[in-house]
Amino acid sequence: MFDSGSGDWVEHRVDWGIDSNAVSATVRYMDGVLYLLARTKQVVCVRLDDMSTGLMELPEPMIKECCVWKVGGRLHYSNSDGQRLRIWASSDGDEEGGGWLLKHCVSFDKMEQVKVFGLHPERDVVYLGVKGRLVAYDVCEKRIEEAWELEEEKGYLIQVWVFPFSKYLEHCLDSAA
Numbered sequence: 001m002f003d004s005g006s007g008d009w010v011e012h013r014v015d016w017g018i019d020s021n022a023v024s025a026t027v028r029y030m031d032g033v034l035y036l037l038a039r040t041k042q043v044v045c046v047r048l049d050d051m052s053t054g055l056m057e058l059p060e061p062m063i064k065e066c067c068v069w070k071v072g073g074r075l076h077y078s079n080s081d082g083q084r085l086r087i088w089a090s091s092d093g094d095e096e097g098g099g100w101l102l103k104h105c106v107s108f109d110k111m112e113q114v115k116v117f118g119l120h121p122e123r124d125v126v127y128l129g130v131k132g133r134l135v136a137y138d139v140c141e142k143r144i145e146e147a148w149e150l151e152e153e154k155g156y157l158i159q160v161w162v163f164p165f166s167k168y169l170e171h172c173l174d175s176a177a
Helices: 154-162 166-173
Strands: 023-030 033-038 040-048 052-057 065-071 075-078 084-090 100-107 114-119 125-129 133-138 143-151
Touching: 023 065, 065 114, 075 114, 084 114, 100 154
Parallel strands: none
Antiparallel strands: 023 033, 033 040, 040 052, 065 075, 075 084, 084 100, 114 125, 125 133, 133 143
16 A cells, blocks of 8 residues: 555555455445455455455446445445446444445446446546546436547546546546546
């Protein structure tokens, strides 16, 4: 782990609570906790202040198009099976053993062409990659809020991170930037 205060790398041994081969490359850092999706239908929670770990059972098996995010202070899990996008919210915060509530289920034509990049941290907006565009989609209103054309090389960057506020996103995608 890199300590930005000291500029040093610090090695830690972490007991994932599961076989480390089951941990996927889908990782998010939020509020001092590292969330790693695991193919065992779980999310591994690593608290970086003391390196303690916990496991949460996911509401459904992990599929290629899935991610975890915090929205309104609650952990959310999104999953797309090629036909529907489902967004689940943790029923009691992000503590171990918590349950999940299905919050949204949205169907799109040709869902297999839609990539989930992330969720807005405060609103029911999902960022999607659709045919060379980054789209901010309001799942409550079932409408597109904003859309940006992606250059191919920038599309790969967006797969790694999404700036959660669209007013800042435009500057990241501007070819003059």
